[in-house]
Amino acid sequence: MAAHGQLKGTRSAMDRYAVMGDPIAHSKSPRIHKLFARQTDQQLQYDAIRVQSGNLATAVGDFLADGGKGLNITVPLKEEAWLLAQARSGRAERAGAVNTLVLDQSGKHFGDNTDGAGLVRDLLHNHCSVLQQKRLLLVGAGGAARGVIEPLLSERPSLLVIANRTPKKAVELARLFCDLGHIEGCGLDDVAGQSFDFIINATAASLDGQVPALPDSVVSADSCCYDMMYGDKPTAFMDWARQRGAARCLDGLGMLVEQAAESFYLWRAVRPDTRPVIKEMRHSS
Numbered sequence: 392m393a394a395h396g397q398l399k400g401t402r403s404a405m406d407r408y409a410v411m412g413d414p415i416a417h418s419k420s421p422r423i424h425k426l427f428a429r430q431t432d433q434q435l436q437y438d439a440i441r442v443q444s445g446n447l448a449t450a451v452g453d454f455l456a457d458g459g460k461g462l463n464i465t466v467p468l469k470e471e472a473w474l475l476a477q478a479r480s481g482r483a484e485r486a487g488a489v490n491t492l493v494l495d496q497s498g499k500h501f502g503d504n505t506d507g508a509g510l511v512r513d514l515l516h517n518h519c520s521v522l523q524q525k526r527l528l529l530v531g532a533g534g535a536a537r538g539v540i541e542p543l544l545s546e547r548p549s550l551l552v553i554a555n556r557t558p559k560k561a562v563e564l565a566r567l568f569c570d571l572g573h574i575e576g577c578g579l580d581d582v583a584g585q586s587f588d589f590i591i592n593a594t595a596a597s598l599d600g601q602v603p604a605l606p607d608s609v610v611s612a613d614s615c616c617y618d619m620m621y622g623d624k625p626t627a628f629m630d631w632a633r634q635r636g637a638a639r640c641l642d643g644l645g646m647l648v649e650q651a652a653e654s655f656y657l658w659r660a661v662r663p664d665t666r667p668v669i670k671e672m673r674h675s676s
Contacts (some may be wrong), residue, residue, distance in 0.1 A: 395544050397660050403595060405436050406436070406460045407435070407454070407458050407460060408433070408436070408438075408461045408658065409438040409439065409440045409454060409459065409461055409463070410438075410462070410464070411440045411441075411442040411444060411447065411450060411465070412441070412464065412466055413441050413443075415440065415441045416439070418465070420465075420651060421437065421438060421439050422672065424494075424655060426668045426672075427652065430663050430664060431659070431663050432670070433661060435460075435619040435659075437603050440454070442468060443532045444467045445471075447464075447468050447475060448471070448475055452520065456460055460493075460494055460658060461491070461657070462492040462575065463490060463491060463654055464482075464492060465532075467533075468490055469488035469490055469534060470534070472490070472492060473487060473489045473502060475492070475500060476489050476501060476502025477499045478499060478501045478639070479502045480501075480503040480504065482504050482508070483502050483504040485541045485568070486504040486507070486534075486537055487537060488504055488537065489503065489504055490503075490504050490654075491503040491653075491654040491657055505582065505650040505651075505653035506539055506650050507538055507539035507541060507542030507543065508542050508620070508649070509645075509647070509650025509653060510539050510542065510543070510617075510650075511539075511542045511546060512653075513645035513646045513649045514589075514617065516649075517645045517649075517666065517669065518639070518641060520615060522543065522547070523546055523548065524547065524549045525548050525553075525589060526550050526585075526589075527551045527587060528552050528555065528582060528587040528600065529551060529553045529591050530554055530579075530590065530593060530603050530605065531553075531593035531594035531603070532560040532561045532563075532564045532576070532667045533560075534559070534658060535538060535593040535594075536553060536564065539593065540553075540564070540568050540574070541568065544568060545571070548573075549573065550575070551573065551574045552574075552576075552577065552585075552587070553565050554578065554579050554581065554605070555576070555578065556578070556603070556604070557578075558576070558577055558578035561578070562576035563576070564576055569591060578607075579605055581604065582605065582608075583606040584608055584610060586611040587610075588615065589615050589616075590605075590609055590610065590617070590632070590637075591617045592616070593619050596627070597618055597622070598620055599626045601627060602627050602628050602631045612637075612638060614632070614637045614638055615638060615641065616628065616632030616639070617642075617643070618641070619643040619646060620642065620643055621643045622642070625640065625642070626642055628641060629641070645669050647672075648665050648668050
């Protein structure tokens with residue numbers, strides 16, 4: 392994808408970027424982007440700004456007036472950002488949410504969603520995974536799940552099943568993407584008796600130390616279980632998967648860094664090396 396921005400060396404001394412959301416105090420994005428900037432010799436400032444739901448348009452206008460060039464958007468503002476963007480990437484259009492804004496002084500902001508690209512790149516490049524012709528289980532049918540479906544299907548798995556506590560939401564979500572590949576939606580209990588090569592937890596259950604009520608049968612000795620959440624220690628979902636014999640149990644820190652790198656590229660036309668940044672973030676968390 393072509394970067395939306397000028398090439399390195401053509402900007403002012405200190406361009407401004409930020410992440411907006413609520414809560415925002417514990418965001419790792421400022422640290423990640425400062426590491427990217429140092430590595431790529433880019434002069435920029437990156438802050439975390441608390442913006443409550445319903446106030447994004449005003450906050451973006453103020454940030455733009457103060458010299459802002461681009462934004463990351465996190466919960467609960469991704470749908471607002473989608474509405475605010477006058478132009479959107481195909482993947483953002485499908486996701487119904489925007490996590491990256493490239494700001495334009497005329498107000499014609501470009502919106503993208505780099506979450507799915509971050510997940511896929513983490514799996515493929517950092518964990519040497521192959522998704523083609525594999526059976527994937529995506530747990531959850533909220534915004535986090537919707538944002539990664541198109542990039543997952545682009546890797547041509549043999550099947551992608553969305554399982555959710557409320558089956559209707561999973562079925563509706565699968566229908567939105569059925570033109571892109573073999574995808575099904577169902578309830579959590581409906582995957583009993585099936586096993587999957589990759590099980591991706593797109594719920595926030597791990598933040599509360601909880602695990603979605605999945606049947607044990609979905610995990611095999613060859614399964615890779617991936618929690619989009621992350622923490623200082625293995626998440627509840629990772630512990631659950633390990634206890635059931637999963638071959639690999641991964642958290643979402645790599646996804647966080649990879650989606651940030653995709654945003655950085657959109658803004659700066661420079662792609663940082665993510666592996667040393669993931670390593671540093673892991674050791675400093």
